[in-house]
Amino acid sequence: MINKVVSGAEEAIKDISDGATLMLGGFGLCGIPENCINALVNKQVKNLTCISNNAGVDDFGIGLMLKQRQVKKMISSYVGENAEFERQLLSGELEVDLIPQGTLATRCLAAGYGMPAIFTPAGVGTEVAEGKEVRNFDGKDYLMEYAFDADFAIVKAWKGDTAGNLIFRSTSRNFNPVMAMAGKITIAEVEELVEAGELDPDYIHTPGIYVHRIFQGKDYEKRIEQRTVRIKS
Amino acid sequence: MAFSKEEIAQRIAKEIKDGYYVNLGIGIPTLVANYIPKGINVVLQSENGLLGMGPFPFEGEEDADLINAGKQTITTLPGSSIFDSAMSFGMIRAQKVDLTILGAMEVSENGDIANWKIPGKMVKGMGGAMDLVASAKNIIVAMQHINKAGESKLLPKCTLPLTGVRCIKKIVTELAVLDILPEGGFKLLERAPGISVDFIQQSTAGRLIVEGEIPEMRLD
Numbered sequence: 001m002i003n004k005v006v007s008g009a010e011e012a013i014k015d016i017s018d019g020a021t022l023m024l025g026g027f028g029l030c031g032i033p034e035n036c037i038n039a040l041v042n043k044q045v046k047n048l049t050c051i052s053n054n055a056g057v058d059d060f061g062i063g064l065m066l067k068q069r070q071v072k073k074m075i076s077s078y079v080g081e082n083a084e085f086e087r088q089l090l091s092g093e094l095e096v097d098l099i100p101q102g103t104l105a106t107r108c109l110a111a112g113y114g115m116p117a118i119f120t121p122a123g124v125g126t127e128v129a130e131g132k133e134v135r136n137f138d139g140k141d142y143l144m145e146y147a148f149d150a151d152f153a154i155v156k157a158w159k160g161d162t163a164g165n166l167i168f169r170s171t172s173r174n175f176n177p178v179m180a181m182a183g184k185i186t187i188a189e190v191e192e193l194v195e196a197g198e199l200d201p202d203y204i205h206t207p208g209i210y211v212h213r214i215f216q217g218k219d220y221e222k223r224i225e226q227r228t229v230r231i232k233s
Numbered sequence: 234m235a236f237s238k239e240e241i242a243q244r245i246a247k248e249i250k251d252g253y254y255v256n257l258g259i260g261i262p263t264l265v266a267n268y269i270p271k272g273i274n275v276v277l278q279s280e281n282g283l284l285g286m287g288p289f290p291f292e293g294e295e296d297a298d299l300i301n302a303g304k305q306t307i308t309t310l311p312g313s314s315i316f317d318s319a320m321s322f323g324m325i326r327a328q329k330v331d332l333t334i335l336g337a338m339e340v341s342e343n344g345d346i347a348n349w350k351i352p353g354k355m356v357k358g359m360g361g362a363m364d365l366v367a368s369a370k371n372i373i374v375a376m377q378h379i380n381k382a383g384e385s386k387l388l389p390k391c392t393l394p395l396t397g398v399r400c401i402k403k404i405v406t407e408l409a410v411l412d413i414l415p416e417g418g419f420k421l422l423e424r425a426p427g428i429s430v431d432f433i434q435q436s437t438a439g440r441l442i443v444e445g446e447i448p449e450m451r452l453d
Binding site: 027028029030031053076077078079081086089090096098099100101102103104105106108109120121122123126127128158168169170171172173174176177205223224225226227228229230231232 | 282292
């Protein structure tokens with residue numbers, strides 16, 4: 001079996017350089033590649049284009065990269081909860097492409113499935129449609145949206161094996177599997193790295209062919225954005 | 234008396250039928266989950282990738298890996314399933330979800346909705362709202378009829394950037410339940426207890442259609 005294991009986040013991101021386009025998995029702070037984000041912050045690569053559903057919060061996740069002005073352009077669906085982001089956006093320091101969440105996910109999917117574009121009704125008749133080709137199928141209008149073209153996809157999984165197969169846990173799955181399929185080079189950090197053969201092939205979410213580098217992550221904070229509980233009665 | 238947010242949610246919950254898969258947006262729509270009629274089976278979809286959303290966890294049982302689309306900690310239920318974001322919007326686009334309930338800043342008399350951006354002020358993004366409104370077969374909007382200054386949010390034409398066009402068919406506000414007719418116009422169906430048709434007329438900038446007696450909204 002081909003061995004995809006690298007020593008850690010630093011080695012995994014070693015060839016990510018200024019101006020690269022990155023996909024980063026996660027929804028809010030759930031399932032984000034914490035180790036790789038920290039390594040990117042330490043490496044201080046700049047002028048990055050980041051494709052990620054959200055932009056973290058001020059002091060965690062992609063927010064850490066924003067604070068250091070490492071991000072030139074953000075492609076996201078929802079960027080609330082980040083004051084620094086909003087400041088950079090309104091002042092024009094940061095280029096932002098806000099796109100519908102389903103469009104974001106499906107443009108990743110298209111890249112991973114080898115399809116150049118998709119047709120979606122999301123955004124028809126809105127400013128999202130500006131400059132885009134509209135096609136009518138069975139009386140309904142659809143926008144043509146291109147597959148993403150990302151240099152690197154960086155994802156976080158629960159378990160992975162040395163062959164790069166991945167299993168995600170609960171709703172931390174979110175964008176991770178579709179981004180894992182979509183990168184020219186895909187980097188996966190996992191909570192538990194095991195030998196090939198230890199994961200049941202029937203339960204693999206992302207086949208190892210899509211993953212180029214995998215490593216055992218460490219020190220996961222797994223911060224909760226909105227802690228909501230009910231009282232035991 | 235105008236309805237509270239809870240009462241708007243309670244009224245909307247009456248529209249939910251046995252066997253429905255339902256997506257609830259953030260804000261008033263989230264409250265609808267508290268009022269789903271007893272004895273019917275409903276599955277809540279959370280567009281980050283979950284069917285069968287359960288209640289908030291008990292204190293100490295929160296799981297950072299298990300959240301809803303509002304990023305709140307939640308639980309699963311027997312029969313829940315989890316999937317990636319592309320599949321989540323796949324089932325929305327393919328109209329497998331029976332009912333979408335979401336909030337709005339403005340709705341126009343031809344069914345356009347604006348709920349994601351105030352130019353120069355609020356730029357948070359549309360999240361899944363554009364996908365939901367473009368694809369859902371049945372959408373109910375939960376919104377305030379008038380803003381704090383008393384200005385109508387039910388308009389002839391939206392002034393804010395649109396989320397979707399000609400997609401809204403039903404609205405529940407603190408004052409009324411209204412349908413948007415295919416040919417355009419807000420058709421008044423019910424009014425909040427003690428709220429007059431005249432007041433609703435004054436509070437609706439778009440074309441209001443009133444036919445016959447308008448009953449009061451009931452929550453039971």
